Amino acid sequence: MITELRDLKMNTPKINEPQALLTIQDLRVWYELRRFGFGHAGYVKAVDGVSFALAEGETVAVVGESGCGKSSLMKTILGLNIPTSGEVVFDGENLSGLKGDGLQHYRFKVGYVQQDPYGALPPFMNVQKILEEPLIISGMKSREERLARIHKVMSEVKLHPVEDFLKKFPHMLSGGQQQRIVIARAMLREPKLIVADEPVSMLDASVRVEILKLLRALQESHGLSVIYITHDLSTVKYFSRRIFVMYAGSLIEKADTRQLLGNPLHPYTHALLAATSDPEARNAETFKEVPPGEPPSLVNPPTGCRFHPRCPRFMAGLCDVKFPPDLEPEPGHFVACWLYQ
């Protein structure tokens, strides 16, 4: 075990939710930093003590700025990263116990929609090939069966008429159509959970809403659980029941979407909301309040609360000394900030 880890106080309560599809318990994902000639040079603490439970059919948004650890968290849930410590339990099974076939099978149950649809699709394969391959890998032997499945998912993502698209290569499709193919691929093996990592940030405004509505329709009709990763707070309420706000490797506020947008508690959440514009002419008349500085290094994060060097409500002697635990000032609304002690 990593020595630094031993000293950590595991102050998060055990989550015990029988119907939870996914349970994350005190998860850490640290990347080792090596410097030439010096060997070990510390860790990038990309995910540092994250806990939550996700019920079957539930949608949650993870909101945070670039580099805060969103993708690292998701890759761990997808079984692509090995946790440094902590647990990921999916459908009653602990991920750390899975190897080879078991892990492969697990990955079938979780669909992945990534940010850049063009980068996600192999350029030299046509749509039919792109969608057929995962089915072959998962052991679907009959070609008819495969084609039937492909037709089904393609009509679910509204690529009509299906025949027009099967022989096309990714570069022949618009960004929105490419993203539909990525979603179709994620749906192929009837997953229980979809992880969508910034699924619309590369798309034009007029298409974004269309793709988000499509994802929500699929979520509802299939009873899927969805983790929607985004930096755009304005899209969240159309999509997710709950929001987790992530800052420098941890979830600093977790609440119902209405609760969080209506009554944000953490100073960082306040800053994010204040920085989000709606298109209104009067915006040009005022300056925005933005906390100074930039997100911290994840190698040597600030002591105590990681937001303290930027926080307008910083309390010396407390915030810079002790890491704030998850507090629950109103039922179901968690915040890691000493203001709510």
Next chain:
Amino acid sequence: MNTMSHKLLRIEDLVLHFKTRLGTVQAVDGVDFELDTNRAVVILGESGCGKSSLAKAILRLLPRNVQKYSGEVYLQGTDVMQFDEEQFRHNVRWAAISLVPQAAMNALNPVIKVGEQVAEPAIVHLGVKREAALNLARRMFQHVGVPEDFLERYPFELSGGMRQRVALAMALVTSPSLIVLDEPTSALDLLTQANIMNVLKRIKQELGTSFILITHDIATSSELADEVAIMYAGQIVEVGHARDFFPAPLHPYAQMLMASVPRLRSESDPMFITGQPPSLVNLPTGCRFKARCPFRFDKCEREPLMFGKNSRKVKCWLYE
């Protein structure tokens, strides 16, 4: 150049077409608009509608495969399209109009200190001595909120937001009256974006600069906009004051585009526009939006004119 009575910038029938294997790309196809001193116009439109090409046409930064480049660009009353390249370089580009190109923050030279890079346009285009230019660079760093000791740093030592500020400082160092910003915040984080918009507002207040802000980020654009121009398939289909446009856009495309913006502070359900913009190689006859327009009627088979007066104009037969 000329007196106060002229508009800072007036563009008439600006055209920029490219030659390709597949045919002529009509990227900018008859654009008109005008801009006063110390005002900001935002040019909004979807990917590929010709926004960056418009910026290039205004600054005469042309690729090799130009098929057609024509129109009038009046800068304080003088048609600079009549200038030869030498005159244009001397009097217009950098001296009067600077460009912050798309992805500028990633285009800084990695092996030259950022202070030197910011000073360079002043040396090259204004003939300022190196020492004086570095002093100008230092002043520009203050305007954009970069600490002075960053003058000595290399681009890789700066965050994305800081590099974008440096790119802005570089555009400012020649004291242009107009800065063209091509997607200045789209690669940046929310808080960094808000910071950069604050910087732009401050520059506008303190230096009296005008801006052409090109973006597809409608919500963020409202932070700077005095005027709005909506671009669709190589043309401007609506222009107007921001305070008129944002609450009530007129062109059907503009209305649908605005309705597609998710809003944090409203319960309205965002809509989307079905279909795709036409290919700029193969443009339809008549109104270019007609294939997606719910209001289309028989007249739309003919190209609509710009209707309306003064500050508010719409290219749509509904407003005849």
